Amino acid sequence: MKVMVGGTFDPLHDGHKRLISRSFELAGNDGVVTIGLTTDTFASRKSHPVHDYEERKNRLEEYILESGFTAGWCIEPLSDRFGSALEVDFDAIVVSEETLPVAREINSIRRGKGHPKVDIHQITCVLAEDGRWISSTRIYRGEIDEHGKILRETDKNCDC
Numbered sequence: 001m002k003v004m005v006g007g008t009f010d011p012l013h014d015g016h017k018r019l020i021s022r023s024f025e026l027a028g029n030d031g032v033v034t035i036g037l038t039t040d041t042f043a044s045r046k047s048h049p050v051h052d053y054e055e056r057k058n059r060l061e062e063y064i065l066e067s068g069f070t071a072g073w074c075i076e077p078l079s080d081r082f083g084s085a086l087e088v089d090f091d092a093i094v095v096s097e098e099t100l101p102v103a104r105e106i107n108s109i110r111r112g113k114g115h116p117k118v119d120i121h122q123i124t125c126v127l128a129e130d131g132r133w134i135s136s137t138r139i140y141r142g143e144i145d146e147h148g149k150i151l152r153e154t155d156k157n158c159d160c
Contacts, residue, residue, distance in 0.1 A: 006037070010056050018126055033071055060075060082109070
C-alpha cells in the first residue's frame with residue numbers, strides 16, 4: 001500500500017511517532033510511505049521557532065531507521081498543505097485529529113481533478129500527563145517534554 005503523511009515534526013514527539021508508526025503499519029512490508037516534511041518557508045508560519053529543514057529531516061530519518069520499519073519510504077519537501085497528494089497515485093493518508101480537515105480537502109480536490117479519493121486514517125492524538133494533547137507548541141513553551149511529561153505547572157487557576 002502507498003501511504004502519505006505530512007508535518008513539520010519539530011520537535012519530533014510521541015504524537016508524531018504515533019502518526020509515522022501508523023503510516024508504516026498501514027503500508028505493510030511491501031508498501032511505501034511518503035513523508036511530506038514542511039519546507040523552512042512553510043514552517044516559518046508556526047507560532048514557535050522551528051529547526052531548519054535538514055535538521056528536521058535528519059531527526060526523522062534517525063527515528064525511522066531506529067524503528068526498523070520494513071516498508072520503503074521517502075521524505076519530500078512540503079511547501080503547502082497538500083504537497084504532491086493532489087496529483088500522485090497513492091492509497092491512504094494518515095492524519096491526526098487536528099489535520100483531518102486537510103485530508104478531507106485533499107479528497108475533495110482530487111475528486112474535482114478526476115483522481116480517485118484516498119482512504120483517510122485518523123490517529124488519536126497522544127495525551128500528555130495532564131490529559132491535554134502533546135504538541136510542539138507546548139513543548140517549546142516548556143510545559144511538557146516530547147513524551148508528554150509535565151515540566152512546569154501551567155496557569156490553570158490564574159485569575160489574571
